[in-house]
């Protein structure tokens with residue numbers, strides 16, 4: 001986008017599709033490099049993954065860490081599945097690291113049936129070698145390909161290596177509308193005010209996507225503003241709700257504002273829908289995750305107006321996307337309740353069928369009707385994601401993935417320094433040893449089964465070991481990283497929903513209407529985020 005265009009857009013009331021022209025340095029634009037809290041810790045200081053601990057010995061194998069210190073124990077929280085679901089939905093508005101692909105699509109880094117690769121592989125292959133005696137996976141190799149490295153104008157990798165966020169970092173509903181002009185155009189229908197649907201109510205079809213369809217049915221893979229829409233039906237349900245929300249609001253606005261152009265109606269609707277993402281995230285979700293820290297950091301926005309702080313950098317922090325925000329994987333329940341059924345997640349990955357056939361039951365289940373809850377944020381992750389992630393149907397046993405191993409390997413791929421360093425940045429005291437249960441939580445000693453030194457603990461593993469702060473779901477370092485990111489995404493966003501910038505702001509009357517509409521939506525879909533009191537007897541403290 002040229003400077004000239006940005007100057008024009010600067011006067012506009014509406015966000016660009018790709019997030020450009022929001023920040024003076026164009027930070028937060030899709031397909032640009034992320035920022036970091038700390039410089040990377042690559043083995044060669046340039047871009048090779050971090051694989052060695054402080055004494056030069058190899059770091060423990062990610063799958064060994066996953067098996068030994070992240071057991072699959074269930075520990076439901078006092079929160080409905082919507083707390084998990086909103087987290088994933090929100091994450092898909094703000095972060096996605098594209099991975100390296102080749103001309104035929106995904107790169108294969110392992111041999112057939114999980115055997116070790118033989119011969120030459122793509123230089124970006126970084127597969128997870130499975131430990132001996134692995135019982136849950138067939139073979140000895142789990143697929144993993146490195147994230148795309150950002151390049152300079154000459155096409156050379158940045159030194160040190162940096163990763164790219166393919167989305168607008170702003171909480172702006174880009175998972176609904178797309179983060180590139182090309183996708184945004186593909187998602188709009190011929191009326192000019194609506195988003196494309198199938199039969200008026202469902203997401204349109206993505207013929208190039210691969211998902212699991214039942215033979216002899218009308219199932220199809222979804223197209224949306226974020227391509228991960230098909231990952232699991234709870235997420236597909238959120239995409240469907242917000243697609244419908246856009247279209248019904250646009251029709252309402254059309255009838256009350258006959259003089260406005262179609263473009264004006266579309267953009268106004270998009271602005272309101274984007275604002276609602278922020279209202280729910282900042283006023284409902286973050287206070288649940290961060291407790292009183294959310295108001296201490298001035299993240300909640302219930303009265304008054306937000307003043308932009310131009311020095312605040314709204315880019316996504318690498319540590320946030322590779323480790324901190326992935327705390328949400330600990331919230332994932334074993335089953336999704338759908339009507340009277342409780343369906344194991346392994347049977348739901350990449351299957352759009354439940355969204356197409358049982359949307360209402362799916363939403364009711366996520367909203368807590370069947371009393372299946374999100375899991376607590378802790379070192380435990382359900383087996384559905386540690387032993388059966390994306391397991392192909394009817395394949396021989398052990399062909400899935402382990403999300404915890406992927407998270408750890410991704411952190412090393414990105415050269416993320418160890419947990420210890422982030423305690424320091426967040427003003428916390430150093431870890432003493434593996435008996436330091438105050439720093440590392442009640443299971444500190446078990447970390448010694450895999451790590452040689454407390455200085456080597458991977459950021460992701462350290463963060464989910466922390467004891468939650470009082471009234472919050474997360475511990476101190478996790479709260480610090482999440483808090484910093486969401487502060488930056490509020491005070492560095494020229495279009496934050498309650499901005500005091502009169503060129504952009506909703507008028508006082510409209511601001512009030514916005515809060516009322518959001519309350520209505522929260523009531524229907526998200527109110528259930530709040531403790532569903534009768535089921536709850538577990539205090540997180």
Ligand code: HEM
Nearest residue numbers: 084087088091095096097232321325326328329332406410
């Ligand atoms: C059933 C639900 C979920 C599934 C199946 C899932 C699956 C995945 C997978 C496969 C990845 C990529 C791993 C890699 O190769 O690096 C990922 C990344 C991620 N997940 Fe999840 N996830 C789920 C829920 C959540 C939730 C609830 C949150 C947050 C509250 C979350 C936050 C993230 C983040 C921030 C990333 C990094 C995305 C990026 O920047 O590329 N996920 N997830």
Ligand SMILES: [Ca+2]
Nearest residue numbers: 093168170174
């Ligand atoms: Ca976004």
